[in-house]
Amino acid sequence: MSKNPVYEKLMGCYDSIKEKIPFTPKVALILGSGLGDxxxxxxxxxxxxxxxxxxxxxxxxxxHKGRFIFTHIxxxxxxxxxxRVHYYEGYSISDVVxxxxxMRLMGAEILFLTNAAGGVNFDFAAGDFMLIRDxxxxxxxxxxIGPNMDQLGPRFADMSHIxxxxxxxxxxxSAAAMNLSLKEGVYLQxxxxxxxxxxxxxxxxxxxxxxxxxxxxxxxxAANHMGYKICGISCISNLACGMTDQPxxxxxxxxxxxxxxxxxxxxxxxxxxxMGKSLNGK
Numbered sequence: 001m002s003k004n005p006v007y008e009k010l011m012g013c014y015d016s017i018k019e020k021i022p023f024t025p026k027v028a029l030i031l032g033s034g035l036g037d038x039x040x041x042x043x044x045x046x047x048x049x050x051x052x053x054x055x056x057x058x059x060x061x062x063x064h065k066g067r068f069i070f071t072h073i074x075x076x077x078x079x080x081x082x083x084r085v086h087y088y089e090g091y092s093i094s095d096v097v098x099x100x101x102x103m104r105l106m107g108a109e110i111l112f113l114t115n116a117a118g119g120v121n122f123d124f125a126a127g128d129f130m131l132i133r134d135x136x137x138x139x140x141x142x143x144x145i146g147p148n149m150d151q152l153g154p155r156f157a158d159m160s161h162i163x164x165x166x167x168x169x170x171x172x173x174s175a176a177a178m179n180l181s182l183k184e185g186v187y188l189q190x191x192x193x194x195x196x197x198x199x200x201x202x203x204x205x206x207x208x209x210x211x212x213x214x215x216x217x218x219x220x221x222a223a224n225h226m227g228y229k230i231c232g233i234s235c236i237s238n239l240a241c242g243m244t245d246q247p248x249x250x251x252x253x254x255x256x257x258x259x260x261x262x263x264x265x266x267x268x269x270x271x272x273x274x275m276g277k278s279l280n281g282k
Contacts, residue, residue: 022046024107025079033116034257046070076276097222113232117213118240132232137217153225167231174270185210189217198242
């Protein structure tokens with residue numbers, strides 16, 4: 001049987017860092033825009049810089065630091081991905097999802113995805129949070145294309161429940177405890193890096209999307225293939241192109257994300273605390 005270069009690279013990355021993993025994480029948390037400094041509130045019990053991992057893709061986006069942080073959040077062992085890589089940076093789709101696969105090999109059972117996204121639903125406003133109930137990943141290549149890695153998951157992965165319903169309820173309950181209004185909807189991933197045209201935004205809405213972004217969905221496909229339980233929250237950083245008179249800029253996205261970051265952090269912390277208890281059967 002011929003070797004699969006994607007699998008060989010993944011295992012090479014894992015072998016190069018496995019001695020540096022301080023404990024088995026239960027939750028893998030990807031920190032999107034606005035949550036980049038979330039890890040600063042916790043004492044790092046271990047840290048692995050992406051540059052230390054042979055062949056590992058390194059984020060080129062401002063505000064994405066590029067390292068794994070190991071810590072406990074409310075007693076739950078967590079590995080945080082501080083800085084993700086995006087398809088628009090020029091990486092292959094298999095490299096974009098390599099970190100998600102690597103955290104699964106570390107032992108993570110839950111993948112908690114966060115991002116900043118453009119709202120395409122007219123009921124949304126900048127600063128809202130959207131629980132991701134489902135997704136559309138058809139506009140980026142599937143990370144499962146190519147020879148199937150049977151060691152990771154099945155050839156034809158079922159995508160009927162990508163986002164775990166129990167985890168969704170935990171996030172709803174956490175938001176309710178904060179008296180935080182939580183939107184819900186479908187996330188659609190486009191390649192980026194350009195923002196969408198008004199016609200593309202209308203297309204997204206017609207297809208059933210509520211929010212659009214440049215990450216997340218491909219990660220969820222790879223994670224689902226590997227048997228993770230998955231949940232996700234989008235911070236609606238702006239209304240998408242054509243919905244207001246304002247031109248879009250990364251500065252606006254970052255400013256909104258920073259403004260609501262304290263609420264986002266509290267929602268994530270409360271949710272992870274409940275998830276940890278659910279994993280322990282409490």
